[in-house]
Amino acid sequence: MTMKYVHDQDGLYDPSVREAVGRFADTTETFEAASAVRTAAHAVERLQNLGERNRALSPGAVDLLLRLDGGDAHVGELARDAGFSSRNVTGLVDTLEQKGLVRRTPDPADRRAVRVSATDGGHAWVAEFREPARRAMAALFHGFTDAEVASLRDLCLRLVVNQEAVSRRMTPKSTMD
Template identity: 40%
Template sequence: MPLLLLKDLPRYECLIDAAKTFPDLDPSACEAYLYLLRTGDEAFRITDENLSAHHISQGRFSVLMLLLNKSECCGAQPRTPAELAELCGVTRATMTGLIDTLERDGLVTREPDPVDRRMMSVKLTARGNERLGEVLPGHFRRMAALMSGLTESERKTLVSLLLKILDRASAIGSRPPFAPSESASPAA
């Protein structure tokens, strides 16, 4: 689902005009923000097209990828539903629904946690691995195609810039909302 419903973004000159009415509007910040959202929407759309062709949702794909990463990188240690919910940024109830459908389709299994028998662990099944083997080649090709317009150096710069934005988002998210007459200072 797109975050930004605009396909045609306002011209910079229009943002400058709007800043006359809305003094808190920083035209260059607004332009960069709108392009960030628009680009994110397009990247999401490209990923979603591939996942839809394989009849899998973004949420289910995220869970499968977290379980794949855990098994491939860290010695096949399953994750608890609570860990998966935290890593996906969803509620535990939402994660339960995702796991239920993945388990119904035979892509994951729930097992008693080997350390704490009161807990359940979620593991990727052989069928789940196969399914990812079908989805990932197209996913990786689309990702590479999308980023192919950037050099390696530009990609590193992009990552660095996006990390700065993520850092600011974390800082802003932990503060109370701005009052109507208050504006964010660049150093805030």
């Protein structure tokens, strides 16, 4: 699906989004920006899916495997760090374990807990994935300066921080316990 973007004094925009948002709100800038973030996230996900198609892992499973390539962790730690639910991480670990890429081991400090670590096969998978992923990111960010990439990262993470603050304010206290 190819979309036609045009330039104005502020940069690229999507005329169809501007028109739709204009019918919805008096001020369109933040709505257009949110739409652009969503569109960009889908573009990154589509690129990931192309790269992962031959590797048969979901983006979430890849995220966990990359984290585990640096060392073992509890499921709860993985969930918190990756921004997933513990239930979701458990399912992803099940998938990775079935593929022989991770293993669960009892935590010597807490016999009720398990730690998850990458196997030799998991480390090899990450090593094989590294160069295609690097090339894909270079293509995706073609024409961006290092400062623009850093600014984009900062802006996106600021959106996440703001969303988390709004969610905390809007979530009833009894459901947060």
